[in-house]
Amino acid sequence: MLVLKLACKNVVRYRFRSRVTIGAMAFAGGMMIFYASLLEGWLGAMETNAVAMEMGELQIHAPDYLFDPDLYKLVEDERGVLERAAAAGFSASARLLGGGLAAAHENSTGVSIRGIDAAAEEQVVKLHRHVRSGKWLAPGVTGEVVIGQQLATILGVGPGNEIVLIGQAADGSVANDLFIVRGVLKSVGQGIDRAGVFMDAGDFREFFSLPRGAHEIVLKRNDPSVPLDRATRDMAAGFPDLEVKNWRQLQPTLARLLDLSDVSLVIMLLITYAAVGMLTMNAMLMGVFERIPVFGVMKAVGFSGPRLFGLIFTETLIQVIIATLLAVAGGLPPALYFERRPIDFSFLLRESSTIAGIAFEPQWYCLVTRGSVLLPLACLYAAALLSICYPAAKAALISPVRAIHHT
Template sequence: MAAGPWWRIGWRNLGRNRRRTILTATGLAFGYWAVVVIAGMADGIVADMVRTATGILSGQIQAHAPAYLPDRTLYETIGGNEGTDVPALLAAIEREPGVLGAAPRVYAGGLVSSGATTVGVLLVGADPAREDSVSRLTAALVEGHLPAPGTRELLIGSELARQLNVRVGTELVVVAPAADGSLANDLFTVAGLYRTGIAELDGSYAVGPLDAIQALLVLDPGRVHEIAIRIADPWTAPAIADSLGTRGVTPAGVPVAFRPWTTFRPELVDYANLSAGSMWIVVVIVFLMAIFGVANTLLMTTFERRREFALLLALGATPRGIVRAVLAEAAALGILSIVLGVVITVPVLIWWHYDPIDLGRLFGDFTMAGALVRPVLRTDYPVTMFFYAAGALLLTALLAALYPAFRATRVPPADTLAGR
């Protein structure tokens, strides 16, 4: 603050009416607090949505044969008809930094039938032990047990169980077109039920052990459609997918396409962008409100100091100097407010990150953009908003000071000093 006499004057002027300075700074600081905490909550909701949406089944990165999407035909397994060394591929993927787990899967459209009811489902062949580290499907088990490898057991959604009117232990007929053109059909036993809260998942998925589903579909053990990958930070998915794709983790001659969630769930990216964009509206509203409060305070301050300004002008101070003094005072106020704002914001961000506000008692869980959202307002750290809000606050203080500064220069020195 010792950059020049005007700066020093501005800073010292703040100390002349400390109570008012503290009140104004506190107001601005709470504005800052509100913007950053709301942004933190919005980021938290987005992060939670991404985690839930990609964590339940899809994973944050998926590996397929390049031609598997969008048709998802039965034959487009990784490595084509010959398949690939799945354990080696899984191990290579898991060596990538940031990867927490990888799980192989096969998929096929099929029918499950019990009694007179038949429902079309997506049959999923999965390795329950590996799913544990990738998806939350196994954690969503509400009844029974996970299908054991080698057995003809199925894990089905609670809604599907309701439609079929079956329970744990009931036999189901499973029918699907097999890879050799035949109509695969076999009896499977319901081993367990899961409930994710997502209608599509609970109503139309049937998950069996990888080997049993492969056998049903006449697919060799080396043939899988997908490897789902879980990573530590969802936002690093594109970079890790890129690295996996270019580093050549797959055996020679086996083309694999690694896709991050940002490409297979673009609506989540859209939502994140929308959420970030709408934060600017909050910023504008909050600081627009603040701008008038600060302008009022500064207008009062300058009015009180009319005689002082008149004296300065009479002694030869330029109007530019007066403006600088008032702006310096506003800038000093802004910086003080930012410091105060950071002091009251950071602890709350940390607190609500580790002990989030749970609105679960007021509202139940709900789904948004196909992702289950728990009404828990866990704040994330909105790093960019942290700085942008500070910038906006400083700008607010300076804009608010423009008019009072202008008024200060228009004080008529002679009349004012004469008390007229």
């Protein structure tokens, strides 16, 4: 108890020095909380755009569909699959996919037509949030389509305009119909940007004369803590006649890329932590070494080595505690603020662009997680308490006479 009291007294007594040390640590900690939240947000956005945008976590297809897509390779009993997936703890949505040609004015181009259930789709992926102009599909809206942004440019159309879609229906007839463009998407990846045409599943069935079945069932875990691999295995076991794949299996390059950017972000964090650690160590070393004469006197009046060590350690602990409180007070509010309002760097980037098939948007959100707050703080503690060991030990071991003359 005496040690604690003394430590408190020292912290207060060397007010200026304490303030400088605490200030440095608090600044570093606050910055780290903010920065870690920014990186979390970045990573989250990557994953979201890569996976949650359109691909979904798991996909179910008829065997061989992925290798050689064909209008006739259907998941026959899509309702049954949807029900069983829901019972197994997934949100699920069935999609119909077909190829065709879109024409407007004098322009025409090949498109990939996707029939979806707007209500179910929103539960599984986030495409509906990425409409640039006009509106996303809604349940019950028929005769309207939402198209990719480059496609809109190629065809020279926008919301409210007509486009003609032509394709080959399942019965061999020429599928053709007029649709009104309801919305144009933001950039979400090359495939959709250039060729994506989304319509209501009912419209798709009528257009392609395909009354039953679906080409793709997209799933999302309701409980994200269930490991992806296990979820995939479970579903694959449940549907032995179908092909069940998770997004990592569907897009191995993308998965690798995300892993890599995970690694590189961790490296960046480590580097900043190292800088923080160095700063903390510097402050601590100075705080102790410059008081070695004082410690010498204390030793001379009967303070034992271990107690002195404990004293310095306790002083540091008090400072770190105060610093972490300040760091949270300083770093958390801006992180929380930018969690709601994104940092906008649209001046650098056109609407959005893609890297390795992942769309990037010029708005950057912070994401405050347990890790983004606790990790910087833990790092602060570790750096401070580790770096204090050396000077504290030195102070504890030094002989009183030498200490008093120590400069």
